[in-house]
Amino acid sequence: MEKNNWPLWEIFVRSRSGLHHKHVGSLHAADAAMAIENARDVYTRRNEGVSLWVVESQHITASNPSEGEALFDPANDKVYRHPTFYDLPDGIGHM
Numbered sequence: 001m002e003k004n005n006w007p008l009w010e011i012f013v014r015s016r017s018g019l020h021h022k023h024v025g026s027l028h029a030a031d032a033a034m035a036i037e038n039a040r041d042v043y044t045r046r047n048e049g050v051s052l053w054v055v056e057s058q059h060i061t062a063s064n065p066s067e068g069e070a071l072f073d074p075a076n077d078k079v080y081r082h083p084t085f086y087d088l089p090d091g092i093g094h095m
Contacts, residue, residue, distance in 0.1 A: 009035040010060060011054040013043055019094055020052050032056075 007027040012021035023044045031036035035054040043049070063071055 006030050008057040009039070009054045010057050011035070011039040011043055012055070013039075013049040014051040015048055016050050021051065026057065030055075 009029055010026050011024050013024050014021045028039050029038050036052055039052050
């Protein structure tokens with residue numbers, strides 16, 4: 001496989017203090033193992049990450065921003081999906 005034909009990979013990093021992975025950028029690599037190694041070198045140079053995810057860009061499907069209103073509008077009339085009125089016990093963290 002020629003370097004010019006390497007697939008594009010999306011990179012997600014979980015920081016030391018984070019509970020979830022965040023998208024930090026993209027890079028080209030021949031395979032997933034190479035993508036992880038390159039992502040480590042490029043996106044965690046200062047030892048800020050504890051976990052990496054790499055996903056080949058072609059496997060990501062995104063919603064169309066112009067269809068956002070139709071896609072997300074039905075959730076606005078379901079108040080139970082917005083847990084702003086629930087009382088949480090003091091012992092529960094990270095909610």
